[in-house]
Amino acid sequence: MAFQSDPRTALPAALEGDDRALALRDALLQVRTTLMRMHEGDLDGRIDAEGFLGVLLDMLRMDLKHAMELIDRTAGENVRPSTEPLGGLAEMLNRTAEKSARTVERLKAEEERWRLVLECSRDGVFEFFPGTWERTFCSSGLAEMQRTSLKELPPVKRWIKFIHPEDVKARHILKDILQRTYIKGTYDVVFRLLCADGVYRWRQCRGQVFRDAEGRVARTLGILRDIHSRKEREDDFKYRATHDVLTGLPSRPLFHQHLLQMMASAKRTGKAVLVVMADLDHFKDVNDTLGHHAGDLLLQEFAGRLRASIRTSDIAARVGGDEFALLLTCDPDPHKYAAAIQRIRASLEAPTCLENTCYQIHASMGIAVYPQDGDELLVLLKRADNALYQAKNSGRNTYRFYTPS
The missing domain is CATH 3.30.450.20 (PAS domain)
Incomplete structure (x- = not known):
């Protein structure tokens, strides 16, 4: 009757005047009152119940109080155990708190370690x-x-x-x-x-x-x-491996790659490719009389004029000391071949200044045409060289197309 929603305090008529029944009624009412206070969060109230029930209630109150303190400390990351309460529940809570404390410390150490790694890393x-x-x-x-x-x-x-x-x-x-x-x-x-x-x-x-x-x-x-x-270092290394440092033009290996690509494209489209080998006339005389610095200036000027005389889709390259090469794509019409070469020669006419000396650029050129003069890279290059040799034998400062004779 003590744990009903509206407990009765009067005893049944048969138990009236029974001292033990009265004592049990009073103890149960005190237990009810104490449990209600504990349910409402009052864990510090005085327990009046005596005997076994009083001791049991007091132990339960202390263990619950200890549990609430541990919860509060855990929320504040302070999970150090307390050994004040006695009993099995308290010991279990203390062991749990010790494990939690070690876990929190380990997690904090790992968090600090990773924080330092992120701060020190350049990534x-x-x-x-x-x-x-x-x-x-x-x-x-x-x-x-x-x-x-x-x-x-x-x-x-x-x-x-x-x-x-x-x-x-x-x-x-x-x-x-x-x-x-x-x-x-x-x-x-x-x-x-x-x-x-x-x-x-x-x-x-x-x-x-x-x-x-x-x-x-x-x-x-x-x-x-x-x-x-x-x-940037890798790109610079690749650039130096495929380009001439002095003039910035493609070197011989890259020139060969471009020639193969342009031959393949011309085969699909029916175009022609002009392979032009160009050689500066009397370049050795410039080095001997004006010095190597003047010779470098002449090479740079010659390369710049060649590059400016062709379209962006065409290729100019330096393949040797004073040897240059051009790749031109055009329609398969011999008149257009000659017009393209004349345009290039016209770009070389203006004199240039070398070490305060006015110098007129002269160059010899030999031309082979894909596919009529060959459909293989080495064959085209050899026949363009043969045409260049004929141009030099003809008095230099001129050009020749390859002919089988």
Whole structure:
């Protein structure tokens, strides 16, 4: 009767005057009152019940109080155990608190370790969840790499606009990830990214995607690396391997590649390709009388005039000391061949100044035509050289087309 919603305090008539029944009634009413206070959060109230019930209530109150204190400390990341309460529940709570304290310390150590790694690394780290953009994470290193701050870093949804238009592969990968349709599990791509100072710089991005139960991209984690200096060195090395340093024109190996490509294109379109070998006349006399510096100036001037006399689709190259070559695509009409050569020769007529000395440029040229003079690279080059030899034997400063005789 003591635990009813409206407990009765009067005893049944049969128990009236029974001291033990009265004592049990009073004890149960005290238990009810104490449990109601504990339910309302009053864990410090005085317990009047005596005997076994009183001791049991007091132990329960102390253990609950200890549990509430542990919860409060855990919320404040202070999970150090307290050994004040007694009993099995308290001991269990203390052991749990000790484990929690060790876990929190380990997590804090790992968090600090990764924080230091991100700060010391020159790479940028990012994580984003397509469709849940507020969960995006970008490291400070990524912002510094892009010459900006985390606050000014553009939203992930706009990153594709900062990838160079020519780097199509990178743009497609990012677009597929943003649309959650990327089919691979990882990505590794090199591209140019526009920085906050308006300069495109080379970057390498590596990362992994994670999918939801439906197989769609739910999260991606990646590393952005600055490879601009390395890429510039690689490009410079490739350029020096395929171009003449003095004149900036393609060297012999790249000239051969262009010739093969233009022959293949002419075969499809029915065009002709003029292979022109050009040689400066009396170049040795310039080096001997005016010096090698004047000779270098002459080579640069000659290269510039050759390049200016042809279309952007044509090729000018330096294939030797004072030997140059041209590749011209034109209609298969001999009159147009001669007109093209005359245009080039006209660009050489104006004198140039070498070490305060006026010098008139003279050059001999030999021409072979694809496909009528040959359909193989070495054959065309040999026949253009033969024509050049004939031009020199004819008094120099002239040109000759290859003829079988």
